[in-house]
Amino acid sequence: MNNVTWQTVHSEALRRIRTREWLPGARIPDEADLAAELGCARATVNRALRDLAEAGLLERRRKAGTRVPLNPVRKATFEIPIIRQDIESRGLTPGYRLLSRDLAPAPEDLARGLAGEAQLLSVRALHLADGIPFCLEERWINPVTAPGVLVADLTGISANEWLVQNTSFTGGDIAFGALNADPATARLLDCAPGAALFIIDRTTRTGEALITSVRLSYAPGHRMQAMI
Amino acid sequence: MNNVTWQTVHSEALRRIRTREWLPGARIPDEADLAAELGCARATVNRALRDLAEAGLLERRRKAGTRVPLNPVRKATFEIPIIRQDIESRGLTPGYRLLSRDLAPAPEDLARGLAGEAQLLSVRALHLADGIPFCLEERWINPVTAPGVLVADLTGISANEWLVQNTSFTGGDIAFGALNADPATARLLDCAPGAALFIIDRTTRTGEALITSVRLSYAPGHRMQAMI
Protein backbone atom coordinates (compact mmCIF):
# COMPACT_ATOMS: atom_id res chain seq x y z
CA MET A 1 0.00 0.00 0.00
CA ASN A 2 1.06 3.53 -0.57
CA ASN A 3 2.35 5.64 2.27
CA VAL A 4 -0.68 7.89 2.36
CA THR A 5 -3.86 6.01 3.22
CA TRP A 6 -7.24 7.50 3.88
CA GLN A 7 -6.59 7.00 7.58
CA THR A 8 -3.51 9.17 7.22
CA VAL A 9 -5.61 11.92 5.75
CA HIS A 10 -8.28 11.33 8.37
CA SER A 11 -5.96 11.79 11.32
CA GLU A 12 -4.15 14.70 9.73
CA ALA A 13 -7.45 16.47 9.20
CA LEU A 14 -8.46 15.64 12.77
CA ARG A 15 -5.21 17.14 13.99
CA ARG A 16 -5.83 20.35 12.11
CA ILE A 17 -9.32 20.60 13.53
CA ARG A 18 -8.15 19.97 17.08
CA THR A 19 -5.22 22.33 16.92
CA ARG A 20 -7.49 24.94 15.37
CA GLU A 21 -5.21 25.14 12.41
CA TRP A 22 -8.61 24.87 10.75
CA LEU A 23 -10.77 27.29 12.70
CA PRO A 24 -14.37 26.55 13.64
CA GLY A 25 -16.60 28.09 11.01
CA ALA A 26 -13.82 28.38 8.50
CA ARG A 27 -13.65 26.72 5.14
CA ILE A 28 -10.93 24.18 4.58
CA PRO A 29 -9.04 23.58 1.31
CA ASP A 30 -10.95 21.65 -1.30
CA GLU A 31 -10.32 18.00 -2.03
CA ALA A 32 -8.08 18.58 -5.01
CA ASP A 33 -5.80 20.93 -3.08
CA LEU A 34 -5.54 18.59 -0.13
CA ALA A 35 -4.82 15.67 -2.39
CA ALA A 36 -2.00 17.59 -4.01
CA GLU A 37 -0.65 18.78 -0.69
CA LEU A 38 -0.73 15.38 0.98
CA GLY A 39 0.35 13.50 -2.10
CA CYS A 40 -2.53 11.17 -2.71
CA ALA A 41 -5.52 10.80 -5.00
CA ARG A 42 -8.63 12.91 -4.53
CA ALA A 43 -10.68 9.80 -3.82
CA THR A 44 -8.50 9.13 -0.81
CA VAL A 45 -9.10 12.61 0.56
CA ASN A 46 -12.79 12.18 -0.19
CA ARG A 47 -12.99 8.99 1.81
CA ALA A 48 -11.33 10.60 4.83
CA LEU A 49 -13.36 13.78 4.81
CA ARG A 50 -16.61 11.93 4.22
CA ASP A 51 -15.85 9.87 7.28
CA LEU A 52 -15.26 12.97 9.38
CA ALA A 53 -18.43 14.54 8.08
CA GLU A 54 -20.44 11.46 9.06
CA ALA A 55 -19.05 11.79 12.57
CA GLY A 56 -20.19 15.41 12.67
CA LEU A 57 -16.70 16.90 12.68
CA LEU A 58 -17.00 18.52 9.28
CA GLU A 59 -19.82 19.94 7.21
CA ARG A 60 -19.69 19.39 3.50
CA ARG A 61 -21.80 20.96 0.80
CA ARG A 62 -21.29 20.98 -2.91
CA LYS A 63 -20.02 24.23 -4.22
CA ALA A 64 -19.97 25.67 -0.69
CA GLY A 65 -17.02 23.49 0.23
CA THR A 66 -16.11 21.87 3.51
CA ARG A 67 -16.26 23.69 6.82
CA VAL A 68 -15.49 23.04 10.46
CA PRO A 69 -18.83 23.39 12.23
CA LEU A 70 -19.11 26.03 14.95
CA ASN A 71 -21.07 23.73 17.22
CA PRO A 72 -20.00 20.23 16.40
CA VAL A 73 -22.89 17.87 17.06
CA ARG A 74 -21.22 14.77 18.29
CA LYS A 75 -22.82 11.42 17.80
CA ALA A 76 -22.84 8.33 19.94
CA THR A 77 -23.62 4.97 18.43
CA PHE A 78 -25.26 2.37 20.58
CA GLU A 79 -25.48 -1.25 19.75
CA ILE A 80 -28.88 -2.76 20.36
CA PRO A 81 -28.12 -6.36 21.15
CA ILE A 82 -30.68 -8.95 21.97
CA ILE A 83 -31.14 -9.01 25.71
CA ARG A 84 -29.59 -12.41 26.18
CA GLN A 85 -26.40 -11.29 24.50
CA ASP A 86 -26.42 -8.08 26.51
CA ILE A 87 -26.48 -10.12 29.72
CA GLU A 88 -23.80 -12.48 28.49
CA SER A 89 -21.53 -9.60 27.50
CA ARG A 90 -21.71 -8.40 31.10
CA GLY A 91 -20.32 -11.75 32.15
CA LEU A 92 -23.59 -12.95 33.65
CA THR A 93 -25.69 -16.02 33.01
CA PRO A 94 -28.91 -15.17 31.23
CA GLY A 95 -32.25 -16.52 32.31
CA TYR A 96 -35.70 -16.08 30.88
CA ARG A 97 -39.26 -16.57 32.05
CA LEU A 98 -42.36 -16.12 29.95
CA LEU A 99 -44.99 -14.42 32.09
CA SER A 100 -47.97 -14.17 29.79
CA ARG A 101 -48.97 -14.42 26.18
CA ASP A 102 -52.37 -13.31 24.97
CA LEU A 103 -54.09 -12.19 21.85
CA ALA A 104 -55.70 -8.87 22.62
CA PRO A 105 -56.97 -5.73 20.93
CA ALA A 106 -54.24 -3.26 20.18
CA PRO A 107 -53.83 -0.47 22.70
CA GLU A 108 -54.93 2.88 21.45
CA ASP A 109 -51.51 4.32 20.67
CA LEU A 110 -50.67 1.38 18.44
CA ALA A 111 -54.08 1.07 16.79
CA ARG A 112 -53.21 3.77 14.27
CA GLY A 113 -51.94 2.19 11.10
CA LEU A 114 -53.46 -1.17 11.85
CA ALA A 115 -56.40 -2.71 10.06
CA GLY A 116 -59.71 -2.05 11.84
CA GLU A 117 -60.18 -4.58 14.59
CA ALA A 118 -56.67 -5.90 14.59
CA GLN A 119 -55.62 -8.18 17.37
CA LEU A 120 -52.05 -8.10 18.54
CA LEU A 121 -50.09 -10.67 20.47
CA SER A 122 -49.21 -9.40 23.90
CA VAL A 123 -46.12 -10.99 25.40
CA ARG A 124 -44.69 -10.28 28.82
CA ALA A 125 -41.46 -11.84 29.92
CA LEU A 126 -38.78 -11.44 32.52
CA HIS A 127 -35.09 -11.62 31.77
CA LEU A 128 -32.75 -12.70 34.52
CA ALA A 129 -29.03 -12.29 35.00
CA ASP A 130 -27.41 -14.79 37.33
CA GLY A 131 -30.92 -15.54 38.53
CA ILE A 132 -31.61 -11.93 39.46
CA PRO A 133 -34.31 -9.93 37.62
CA PHE A 134 -32.63 -7.91 34.92
CA CYS A 135 -35.30 -6.55 32.67
CA LEU A 136 -39.03 -6.75 32.12
CA GLU A 137 -40.07 -7.09 28.48
CA GLU A 138 -43.62 -5.98 27.65
CA ARG A 139 -44.28 -6.39 23.98
CA TRP A 140 -47.00 -6.15 21.37
CA ILE A 141 -46.47 -8.14 18.21
CA ASN A 142 -48.40 -7.81 14.98
CA PRO A 143 -49.14 -11.35 13.71
CA VAL A 144 -49.63 -9.98 10.20
CA THR A 145 -46.07 -8.70 9.83
CA ALA A 146 -44.59 -11.39 12.05
CA PRO A 147 -46.15 -14.49 10.53
CA GLY A 148 -45.66 -17.60 12.56
CA VAL A 149 -45.45 -15.81 15.85
CA LEU A 150 -48.85 -17.13 16.90
CA VAL A 151 -47.55 -20.67 16.82
CA ALA A 152 -44.01 -19.91 17.92
CA ASP A 153 -42.80 -21.39 21.17
CA LEU A 154 -41.80 -18.41 23.24
CA THR A 155 -41.12 -20.31 26.43
CA GLY A 156 -37.57 -21.23 25.52
CA ILE A 157 -36.57 -18.35 23.32
CA SER A 158 -37.55 -14.77 24.05
CA ALA A 159 -39.83 -12.87 21.72
CA ASN A 160 -36.93 -10.48 21.35
CA GLU A 161 -34.75 -13.18 19.91
CA TRP A 162 -37.48 -14.83 17.88
CA LEU A 163 -38.28 -11.57 16.15
CA VAL A 164 -34.65 -10.80 15.38
CA GLN A 165 -34.31 -14.17 13.70
CA ASN A 166 -37.66 -14.33 11.96
CA THR A 167 -38.53 -10.86 10.81
CA SER A 168 -36.69 -7.97 9.30
CA PHE A 169 -37.59 -4.37 9.69
CA THR A 170 -37.04 -1.37 7.54
CA GLY A 171 -37.24 1.26 10.23
CA GLY A 172 -38.47 2.26 13.60
CA ASP A 173 -37.72 4.44 16.54
CA ILE A 174 -36.30 4.09 19.99
CA ALA A 175 -36.64 6.26 23.06
CA PHE A 176 -34.92 6.23 26.43
CA GLY A 177 -36.41 7.52 29.62
CA ALA A 178 -37.00 6.82 33.28
CA LEU A 179 -40.09 5.80 35.24
CA ASN A 180 -40.90 4.99 38.82
CA ALA A 181 -41.61 1.30 39.31
CA ASP A 182 -45.28 0.62 39.82
CA PRO A 183 -46.09 -2.03 42.45
CA ALA A 184 -46.57 -4.87 39.98
CA THR A 185 -43.36 -4.12 38.11
CA ALA A 186 -41.49 -3.70 41.38
CA ARG A 187 -42.59 -7.15 42.44
CA LEU A 188 -41.39 -8.67 39.20
CA LEU A 189 -38.07 -6.87 39.24
CA ASP A 190 -37.65 -7.53 42.95
CA CYS A 191 -37.16 -3.89 43.82
CA ALA A 192 -38.86 -1.23 45.87
CA PRO A 193 -42.03 0.31 44.48
CA GLY A 194 -41.19 3.72 43.16
CA ALA A 195 -37.60 2.81 42.34
CA ALA A 196 -36.25 4.63 39.30
CA LEU A 197 -36.20 2.30 36.31
CA PHE A 198 -34.36 2.87 33.08
CA ILE A 199 -36.85 2.48 30.24
CA ILE A 200 -36.39 1.71 26.58
CA ASP A 201 -39.39 2.00 24.27
CA ARG A 202 -38.79 0.61 20.84
CA THR A 203 -41.05 0.28 17.85
CA THR A 204 -40.07 -1.43 14.64
CA ARG A 205 -41.88 -1.38 11.35
CA THR A 206 -41.61 -2.89 7.93
CA GLY A 207 -42.54 -0.17 5.53
CA GLU A 208 -45.40 1.55 7.30
CA ALA A 209 -46.71 -1.54 9.02
CA LEU A 210 -46.02 -2.20 12.68
CA ILE A 211 -44.04 -5.32 13.52
CA THR A 212 -43.60 -4.92 17.22
CA SER A 213 -43.59 -2.36 19.98
CA VAL A 214 -41.84 -3.09 23.21
CA ARG A 215 -41.11 -1.51 26.54
CA LEU A 216 -38.06 -2.73 28.38
CA SER A 217 -37.98 -1.83 32.07
CA TYR A 218 -34.57 -2.45 33.56
CA ALA A 219 -33.91 -3.25 37.17
CA PRO A 220 -32.62 -0.32 39.22
CA GLY A 221 -28.98 0.53 38.68
CA HIS A 222 -28.91 -0.52 35.06
CA ARG A 223 -26.66 1.57 32.85
CA MET A 224 -26.35 1.63 29.10
CA GLN A 225 -22.91 2.61 27.94
CA ALA A 226 -21.13 3.69 24.80
CA MET A 227 -17.88 5.24 23.73
CA ILE A 228 -17.77 8.51 21.86
CA MET B 1 -23.93 8.98 -13.73
CA ASN B 2 -24.19 5.37 -14.61
CA ASN B 3 -27.37 3.48 -13.98
CA VAL B 4 -25.94 1.36 -11.20
CA THR B 5 -24.87 3.43 -8.22
CA TRP B 6 -23.68 2.15 -4.89
CA GLN B 7 -27.14 2.94 -3.52
CA THR B 8 -28.57 0.60 -6.14
CA VAL B 9 -26.34 -2.17 -4.93
CA HIS B 10 -27.09 -1.25 -1.34
CA SER B 11 -30.83 -1.55 -1.69
CA GLU B 12 -30.60 -4.66 -3.82
CA ALA B 13 -28.47 -6.32 -1.17
CA LEU B 14 -30.89 -5.15 1.50
CA ARG B 15 -33.74 -6.69 -0.48
CA ARG B 16 -31.97 -10.01 -0.69
CA ILE B 17 -31.30 -9.98 3.02
CA ARG B 18 -34.90 -9.12 3.86
CA THR B 19 -36.44 -11.62 1.49
CA ARG B 20 -34.03 -14.27 2.78
CA GLU B 21 -32.77 -14.80 -0.70
CA TRP B 22 -29.55 -14.50 1.26
CA LEU B 23 -30.13 -16.65 4.31
CA PRO B 24 -28.95 -15.68 7.78
CA GLY B 25 -25.63 -17.35 8.39
CA ALA B 26 -24.99 -17.96 4.74
CA ARG B 27 -22.19 -16.59 2.68
CA ILE B 28 -23.05 -14.22 -0.12
CA PRO B 29 -21.28 -13.95 -3.47
CA ASP B 30 -17.96 -12.18 -3.40
CA GLU B 31 -17.52 -8.63 -4.62
CA ALA B 32 -16.24 -9.54 -8.04
CA ASP B 33 -19.19 -11.82 -8.76
CA LEU B 34 -21.72 -9.26 -7.59
CA ALA B 35 -20.06 -6.57 -9.64
CA ALA B 36 -20.30 -8.73 -12.74
CA GLU B 37 -23.89 -9.71 -12.00
CA LEU B 38 -25.08 -6.18 -11.31
CA GLY B 39 -23.00 -4.58 -14.00
CA CYS B 40 -20.79 -2.21 -12.07
CA ALA B 41 -17.26 -1.92 -10.80
CA ARG B 42 -16.09 -3.84 -7.80
CA ALA B 43 -15.45 -0.59 -5.92
CA THR B 44 -19.13 0.21 -6.21
CA VAL B 45 -20.12 -3.10 -4.68
CA ASN B 46 -17.50 -2.59 -2.01
CA ARG B 47 -18.93 0.77 -1.04
CA ALA B 48 -22.43 -0.65 -0.71
CA LEU B 49 -21.48 -3.75 1.25
CA ARG B 50 -19.15 -1.80 3.52
CA ASP B 51 -22.06 0.47 4.34
CA LEU B 52 -24.27 -2.47 5.22
CA ALA B 53 -21.54 -4.01 7.33
CA GLU B 54 -21.15 -0.77 9.28
CA ALA B 55 -24.86 -0.88 10.00
CA GLY B 56 -24.50 -4.42 11.30
CA LEU B 57 -26.45 -6.06 8.49
CA LEU B 58 -23.50 -7.92 7.06
CA GLU B 59 -20.31 -9.38 8.45
CA ARG B 60 -17.22 -9.17 6.32
CA ARG B 61 -13.89 -10.87 6.77
CA ARG B 62 -11.04 -11.20 4.38
CA LYS B 63 -10.78 -14.60 2.87
CA ALA B 64 -13.83 -15.76 4.82
CA GLY B 65 -16.09 -13.64 2.66
CA THR B 66 -19.27 -11.78 3.50
CA ARG B 67 -22.07 -13.31 5.53
CA VAL B 68 -25.52 -12.39 6.75
CA PRO B 69 -25.24 -12.46 10.54
CA LEU B 70 -27.51 -14.83 12.43
CA ASN B 71 -28.25 -12.25 15.08
CA PRO B 72 -27.92 -8.87 13.47
CA VAL B 73 -26.83 -6.33 16.05
CA ARG B 74 -28.57 -3.18 15.03
CA LYS B 75 -27.14 0.17 15.89
CA ALA B 76 -28.81 3.40 16.86
CA THR B 77 -26.99 6.68 16.51
CA PHE B 78 -27.83 9.48 18.87
CA GLU B 79 -26.90 13.04 18.37
CA ILE B 80 -25.54 14.71 21.46
CA PRO B 81 -26.52 18.32 21.01
CA ILE B 82 -25.68 21.07 23.45
CA ILE B 83 -28.54 21.41 25.88
CA ARG B 84 -29.67 24.78 24.64
CA GLN B 85 -30.05 23.43 21.11
CA ASP B 86 -31.85 20.38 22.44
CA ILE B 87 -34.40 22.61 24.14
CA GLU B 88 -34.79 24.81 21.09
CA SER B 89 -35.33 21.80 18.84
CA ARG B 90 -38.25 20.84 21.05
CA GLY B 91 -39.82 24.19 20.26
CA LEU B 92 -39.20 25.59 23.73
CA THR B 93 -37.40 28.69 24.92
CA PRO B 94 -34.16 27.84 26.67
CA GLY B 95 -33.17 29.40 29.96
CA TYR B 96 -30.09 28.96 32.08
CA ARG B 97 -29.10 29.64 35.68
CA LEU B 98 -25.64 29.16 37.10
CA LEU B 99 -26.04 27.70 40.58
CA SER B 100 -22.49 27.43 41.80
CA ARG B 101 -18.91 27.48 40.64
CA ASP B 102 -16.08 26.42 42.90
CA LEU B 103 -12.56 25.17 42.70
CA ALA B 104 -12.42 21.96 44.67
CA PRO B 105 -10.44 18.75 44.99
CA ALA B 106 -11.40 16.14 42.44
CA PRO B 107 -13.82 13.50 43.65
CA GLU B 108 -12.25 10.13 44.09
CA ASP B 109 -13.54 8.51 40.93
CA LEU B 110 -12.06 11.29 38.80
CA ALA B 111 -8.80 11.60 40.73
CA ARG B 112 -7.25 8.75 38.78
CA GLY B 113 -5.23 10.08 35.89
CA LEU B 114 -4.95 13.53 37.38
CA ALA B 115 -1.79 15.09 38.74
CA GLY B 116 -1.45 14.61 42.50
CA GLU B 117 -3.40 17.32 44.25
CA ALA B 118 -5.30 18.53 41.24
CA GLN B 119 -8.13 20.93 41.75
CA LEU B 120 -11.09 20.82 39.41
CA LEU B 121 -13.66 23.44 38.69
CA SER B 122 -17.06 22.35 39.91
CA VAL B 123 -19.95 23.91 38.06
CA ARG B 124 -23.61 23.36 38.80
CA ALA B 125 -26.27 24.87 36.62
CA LEU B 126 -29.93 24.54 35.86
CA HIS B 127 -31.33 24.54 32.34
CA LEU B 128 -34.87 25.73 31.84
CA ALA B 129 -37.35 25.20 29.03
CA ASP B 130 -40.08 27.80 28.81
CA GLY B 131 -39.12 28.74 32.35
CA ILE B 132 -39.63 25.22 33.67
CA PRO B 133 -36.69 23.20 35.03
CA PHE B 134 -35.42 20.97 32.27
CA CYS B 135 -32.12 19.55 33.35
CA LEU B 136 -29.60 19.86 36.14
CA GLU B 137 -25.99 20.00 34.98
CA GLU B 138 -23.37 18.98 37.54
CA ARG B 139 -19.94 19.18 36.06
CA TRP B 140 -16.26 18.87 36.88
CA ILE B 141 -13.86 20.63 34.58
CA ASN B 142 -10.11 20.16 34.45
CA PRO B 143 -8.54 23.64 34.14
CA VAL B 144 -5.39 22.09 32.73
CA THR B 145 -7.07 20.65 29.64
CA ALA B 146 -9.67 23.42 29.44
CA PRO B 147 -7.42 26.47 29.70
CA GLY B 148 -9.30 29.69 30.19
CA VAL B 149 -12.21 28.09 31.96
CA LEU B 150 -11.18 29.61 35.28
CA VAL B 151 -11.71 33.09 33.92
CA ALA B 152 -14.61 32.25 31.61
CA ASP B 153 -17.93 33.90 32.29
CA LEU B 154 -20.30 31.01 32.79
CA THR B 155 -23.27 33.08 33.86
CA GLY B 156 -24.45 33.82 30.34
CA ILE B 157 -23.24 30.77 28.49
CA SER B 158 -23.42 27.28 29.94
CA ALA B 159 -20.28 25.33 30.68
CA ASN B 160 -21.64 22.81 28.20
CA GLU B 161 -21.57 25.34 25.41
CA TRP B 162 -18.31 26.97 26.48
CA LEU B 163 -16.55 23.63 26.41
CA VAL B 164 -17.91 22.68 23.01
CA GLN B 165 -16.60 25.91 21.57
CA ASN B 166 -13.30 26.09 23.42
CA THR B 167 -11.98 22.59 23.74
CA SER B 168 -11.82 19.54 21.58
CA PHE B 169 -11.75 16.02 22.79
CA THR B 170 -10.36 12.84 21.36
CA GLY B 171 -12.59 10.41 23.16
CA GLY B 172 -14.76 9.66 26.10
CA ASP B 173 -17.70 7.67 27.19
CA ILE B 174 -21.34 8.18 27.89
CA ALA B 175 -23.80 6.22 29.96
CA PHE B 176 -27.56 6.42 30.38
CA GLY B 177 -29.44 5.37 33.44
CA ALA B 178 -32.14 6.31 35.91
CA LEU B 179 -32.02 7.55 39.49
CA ASN B 180 -34.56 8.61 42.09
CA ALA B 181 -34.44 12.34 42.73
CA ASP B 182 -32.80 13.18 46.04
CA PRO B 183 -34.48 15.99 47.97
CA ALA B 184 -32.06 18.70 46.86
CA THR B 185 -32.30 17.72 43.21
CA ALA B 186 -36.08 17.45 43.46
CA ARG B 187 -36.22 21.01 44.76
CA LEU B 188 -34.12 22.27 41.88
CA LEU B 189 -36.06 20.37 39.24
CA ASP B 190 -39.37 21.23 40.87
CA CYS B 191 -40.48 17.64 41.17
CA ALA B 192 -41.34 15.19 43.91
CA PRO B 193 -38.48 13.66 45.88
CA GLY B 194 -37.94 10.12 44.64
CA ALA B 195 -39.23 10.89 41.14
CA ALA B 196 -37.51 8.84 38.45
CA LEU B 197 -34.95 10.96 36.62
CA PHE B 198 -33.30 10.14 33.35
CA ILE B 199 -29.55 10.45 33.85
CA ILE B 200 -26.71 10.97 31.42
CA ASP B 201 -23.16 10.66 32.66
CA ARG B 202 -20.58 11.80 30.19
CA THR B 203 -16.81 12.01 30.43
CA THR B 204 -14.63 13.48 27.75
CA ARG B 205 -10.88 13.29 27.45
CA THR B 206 -8.13 14.57 25.27
CA GLY B 207 -5.72 11.73 24.90
CA GLU B 208 -5.67 10.23 28.37
CA ALA B 209 -6.29 13.49 30.20
CA LEU B 210 -9.69 14.35 31.60
CA ILE B 211 -11.37 17.44 30.20
CA THR B 212 -14.72 17.26 31.87
CA SER B 213 -17.10 14.89 33.54
CA VAL B 214 -20.75 15.75 33.81
CA ARG B 215 -23.97 14.35 35.13
CA LEU B 216 -27.16 15.57 33.52
CA SER B 217 -30.31 14.91 35.54
CA TYR B 218 -33.40 15.50 33.47
CA ALA B 219 -36.75 16.50 34.87
CA PRO B 220 -39.28 13.65 35.10
CA GLY B 221 -40.86 12.65 31.82
CA HIS B 222 -37.84 13.47 29.69
CA ARG B 223 -37.30 11.17 26.74
CA MET B 224 -34.35 10.86 24.42
CA GLN B 225 -35.34 9.71 20.98
CA ALA B 226 -33.75 8.38 17.85
CA MET B 227 -34.68 6.67 14.63
CA ILE B 228 -33.24 3.31 13.73
Place this chain on the structure above:
DNA sequence: CAGTGGTCTAGACCACTCC
Protein backbone atom coordinates in the same frame (compact mmCIF):
# COMPACT_ATOMS: atom_id res chain seq x y z
C1' DC C 1 -22.62 29.73 -14.68
C1' DA C 2 -19.00 27.68 -12.48
C1' DG C 3 -16.91 25.57 -8.40
C1' DT C 4 -17.09 21.83 -5.26
C1' DG C 5 -18.26 17.49 -3.56
C1' DG C 6 -20.32 12.79 -5.14
C1' DT C 7 -19.56 8.86 -7.56
C1' DC C 8 -18.06 5.44 -11.20
C1' DT C 9 -14.44 2.88 -13.57
C1' DA C 10 -10.66 -0.32 -14.54
C1' DG C 11 -6.74 -1.93 -12.95
C1' DA C 12 -3.52 -2.77 -9.48
C1' DC C 13 -1.42 -4.23 -5.25
C1' DC C 14 -1.77 -5.27 -0.43
C1' DA C 15 -3.27 -7.52 4.01
C1' DC C 16 -5.49 -10.67 6.33
C1' DT C 17 -6.89 -15.24 7.32
C1' DC C 18 -8.87 -19.72 6.35
C1' DC C 19 -7.39 -24.14 4.76
Place this chain on the structure above:
DNA sequence: GAGTGGTCTAGACCACTGT
Protein backbone atom coordinates in the same frame (compact mmCIF):
# COMPACT_ATOMS: atom_id res chain seq x y z
C1' DG D 1 -0.78 -20.90 -0.41
C1' DA D 2 -4.61 -18.81 -2.20
C1' DG D 3 -8.98 -16.47 -1.95
C1' DT D 4 -11.33 -12.43 -0.35
C1' DG D 5 -11.94 -7.92 1.22
C1' DG D 6 -9.30 -3.24 1.77
C1' DT D 7 -7.48 0.42 -0.47
C1' DC D 8 -5.03 3.46 -3.95
C1' DT D 9 -4.88 5.68 -8.44
C1' DA D 10 -5.94 8.65 -12.39
C1' DG D 11 -9.32 10.20 -14.98
C1' DA D 12 -13.92 11.17 -15.97
C1' DC D 13 -18.54 12.84 -15.63
C1' DC D 14 -22.43 14.19 -12.78
C1' DA D 15 -25.31 16.85 -9.37
C1' DC D 16 -26.03 20.28 -6.49
C1' DT D 17 -25.91 24.99 -5.16
C1' DG D 18 -23.77 29.63 -4.22
C1' DT D 19 -22.99 33.71 -6.74
